[in-house]
Amino acid sequence: MPVTRYWCQWAWITGAAVADVLVTVDNGRFTAVDWPVPSAAVPADATRLSGLTLAGLANSHSHAFHRALRGRGSDVAGTFWTWRDAMYRVAARLDPESYRVLARAVYAEMALAGITCVGEFHYLHHGPHGAPYDDPNAMGAALLAAASDAGIRITLLDTCYLTSTVDGQPLAGPQLRFGDGSATAWAQRVSALPAAPGHRIGAAIHSVRAVPEAQMPAVAEWAASNAAPLHVHVSEQPAENRASLVHYGRTPTAVLADTGALGPHTTAVHAVHLTDADRAALGDSGTTICVCPTTERDLADGLAPTSSLLDAGCEICVGSDSHAVVDMFEEARGVELHERLRTGRRGLFAPAYLVAAIAGVGHPALGWPDAGYIGVGARADLATVALDTIRTAGCHPDEAVFAATAADVRHVVVDGRVVVRDGRHLLVDEPAHDLAEAIAAVLP
Ligand SMILES: [Zn+2]
Secondary structure: OOOEEEEEEEEEEOOEEEEEEEEEEEOOEEEEEEOOOOHHHOOOOOEEEEEEEEEOEEEEEEOHHHHHHOOOOOOOOOOHHHHHHHHHHHHHHOOHHHHHHHHHHHHHHHHHOOEEEEEEEEOOOOOHHHOOOOOOOHHHHHHHHHHHHHOOEEEEEEEEOOEOOOOOOEOOHHHHHHOOOOHHHHHHHHHOOOOEOOEEEEEEEOOOOOOOHHHHHHHHHHHHHOOOOEEEEEOOOHHHHHHHHHHHOOOHHHHHHHOOOOOOOEEEEEOOOOOHHHHHHHHHOOOEEEEOHHHHHHOOOOOOOHHHHHHHOOOEEEOOEOOOOOOHHHHHHHHHHHHHHHHOOOOOOOHHHHHHHHOOOHHHHOOOOOOOOOOOOOEOOEEEEOOOOOOOOOOOHHHHHHOOOHHHEEEEEEOOEEEEEOOEEOOOOOHHHHHHHHHHHHOO
C-alpha cells in the first residue's frame, strides 16, 4: 500500500478539534501527524478532507441480526420480554449463508456511519434444535467474513449461553441454537476459530440468566489465557436483578465479581439497574461500561447511571446493540442526554468525553488498544464528518458530537484503506437494497 496523505480541515487530536492537520499513512498506520499546515501549503498528492475528521469509531456492542426488527413491530405494546420473542423468531430463520448476507449489509451501514470496528456479541451458534453445523463455528465464520466484506474490523465476542433462567432452567425453543452445553465445550469450540487480519476473537458471558455462577470462571479464564476481551450483559432489566437476588442472594454484578469476571479487560454492557455496591465493584475493578442509549430507550430498559459510574472509576463506551439506530453520534450524545433526564442537570459529560466514548475507549474495550486515536503508530482509521450540512452548519467543531448524525459521515478509512468516499461505500454497491432483501428473507 503506497504512502497516503490526508489534509484535514479539522481533526480531533489531543481531545479537541485542531485546524489544518496533515496526516501521513503508511502500511495501515499513521506515520506522521503535522499541524498547522495551511491550505496553501498542502502537498499536491494529499487528499483534502473538509469538515471534522475523527479517529474511526468503535461500535462496542452489536447483535447484527437484530437490525431486521427496525421499523417492524415498533407499534406493538409490550416489554423487553415481548420484543425478545420477536427477536427469537428472526434468530430461528437464519443460517450461515443468510446471516452472512444480512450481516454484510448491516456492517456496510456501520461503515457508512463512520464505524471502523464492531464488537459482535454473538450467541446464535448452532443449527435448528441446537445441532452443530459441520463447522461448529459456521455462524461465527459468517460474521467474520461479513465484516471483511464490508471493510471493517470485528471483534467476535463469542458468547457462552447455557441456561434460560437464573435458576438454571434448560434452554428451550430458539434458545437451543445458542447453547454449547458447558463452558468447557464453549471454550473448545471458540478455540478453533481462526485468527486473521482485522479479526479478533473475544469472549462473552451472555448474562447471569444464561451462565450459571459455577460456569463463569471457565469463560473468564479462557479470556485471560487468550488475552481476549470479556464482555457481559449486566442488569439490563429489573427482572434479572430480582431473579439473581432470589437465586444467589446477590446482584448480577456481585455474582460476576465473586467469579473473577470483572476487571480492566472486562466490559459490562448496559449496567442500568445498579446498587451503590455494584457501582463501586465495577469502578474498583477497572471494568469498562458499554451503554447503548438508543436500544435502552427502544426496549424500555431504563437509564444507566453513567456519571456515577464515571465517578466510580469506570470508563464509558457505547454500542448500537439492537440497531434501532446505527449512529454513534446519537449514542454518544445519548450518554449525556439520558443523564440529563435522570439527574435534572446538564453538562455532566464534556463533548470531548463523548468523542472518547465512540473512539478512544471503545477500541481498547474490543481488544484494539492501538486504534481509536489519530497519532503516530496508531491504526490509520479515519471518519470524516461534514460540517456544512443542514444538521451541522454553524456548529463549533468541538461540539459537533451534539450536531452530527451518521448521515453526515463522508469519508471513512479503515487500516489505511478507503472504505467510504463522498458518502458512498466502495465495497458494497447497494447496501440499502441488500439490507432490504436480507431482511425480507428472514422476516417476510
Ligand atoms: Zn446486547
